[in-house]
Amino acid sequence: MSLADVDQTLHIAPNPGGFGAELTGLDLSRPLPPETLARVKAAFLAHGVLWFPDQPLTHDQLEAFTLQLGPFGWDPYVAPLADRPHILEVRRDPGETAAPFGGGWHSDWSFQETPPSATILHAKVVPPTGGDTLYGDAVAAYEALSPAFREMIAPLKVVHSAARPYGPQGSFAREEATRSMKILSSPEAEKRFTHPLVRTLLDGRKALFCNPVYTLAVEGFAPDESAALLSFLFKHMTDERFVYRHRWSEGMLTMWDNRRAIHHATGGYDGHLRVMHRTTVAGDRPV
Ligand code: SIN
Numbered sequence: 001m002s003l004a005d006v007d008q009t010l011h012i013a014p015n016p017g018g019f020g021a022e023l024t025g026l027d028l029s030r031p032l033p034p035e036t037l038a039r040v041k042a043a044f045l046a047h048g049v050l051w052f053p054d055q056p057l058t059h060d061q062l063e064a065f066t067l068q069l070g071p072f073g074w075d076p077y078v079a080p081l082a083d084r085p086h087i088l089e090v091r092r093d094p095g096e097t098a099a100p101f102g103g104g105w106h107s108d109w110s111f112q113e114t115p116p117s118a119t120i121l122h123a124k125v126v127p128p129t130g131g132d133t134l135y136g137d138a139v140a141a142y143e144a145l146s147p148a149f150r151e152m153i154a155p156l157k158v159v160h161s162a163a164r165p166y167g168p169q170g171s172f173a174r175e176e177a178t179r180s181m182k183i184l185s186s187p188e189a190e191k192r193f194t195h196p197l198v199r200t201l202l203d204g205r206k207a208l209f210c211n212p213v214y215t216l217a218v219e220g221f222a223p224d225e226s227a228a229l230l231s232f233l234f235k236h237m238t239d240e241r242f243v244y245r246h247r248w249s250e251g252m253l254t255m256w257d258n259r260r261a262i263h264h265a266t267g268g269y270d271g272h273l274r275v276m277h278r279t280t281v282a283g284d285r286p287v
Contacts, residue, residue: 073280130268
């Protein structure tokens with residue numbers, strides 16, 4: 001099959017409501033022709049979460065696919081695969097009792113000055129039950145707010161930090177259960193970055209940019225005011241109206257837009273192995 005034939009077979013099947021879409025008909029182990037890549041990027045912007053079933057990829061192929069979307073992001077606090085500094089293994093062994101990695105609503109590395117635009121997760125071993133990932137649509141959540149509320153939050157900035165999970169006193173450092181992933185807790189995680197609470201996407205749509213794992217406070221608010229506003233927003237963003245539950249299958253590659261989607265790894269597969277390989281694509285400073 002030539003590359004042109006592959007392009008003609010690309011089929012995009014969006015979820016009802018448009019958040020998330022399944023893409024079939026491509027072979028991601030080979031470079032995508034420019035037009036196909038442009039269609040994939042457009043679908044990414046339009047739908048926020050894309051999944052490609054049945055894509056058995058080597059490490060080299062996963063890296064090459066990632067680089068077609070942009071340079072690698074910076075992935076601190078988790079030891080990568082040996083000799084693969086840009087691939088993290090998100091793994092939970094059958095006997096593990098530690099909470100699933102990513103088991104709280106978050107947007108990847110939102111505490112960075114330039115958080116990754118995309119995260120790519122490639123399913124290597126999928127448990128027979130559980131292990132779904134939930135995705136929340138922060139554009140739909142923003143658009144569902146009243147115009148007066150949107151106007152009120154428009155100028156606000158929020159403080160992000162990795163301290164809660166990855167700081168020296170963070171949840172990973174205090175964890176007693178053994179974990180198969182090597183977490184690198186560090187004082188660096190105490191650093192803070194301020195980002196706009198509402199960010200503008202490339203297509204002009206606006207998204208809430210905050211999450212309960214990394215967003216600590218609303219800049220300039222008293223602690224109780226900040227806690228009240230953030231608690232309202234987190235509850236609102238994770239309302240079932242805005243959430244898509246993603247079920248994995250072996251070989252599936254899923255990529256999500258961290259500028260628009262928050263996500264949450266669920267458990268429910270104790271006694272079973274789950275292995276995913278993860279890369280990120282560098283992003284811009286949120287505006
Ligand atoms: C993550 O937050 O990167 C992990 C998501 C998952 O394992 O489902």
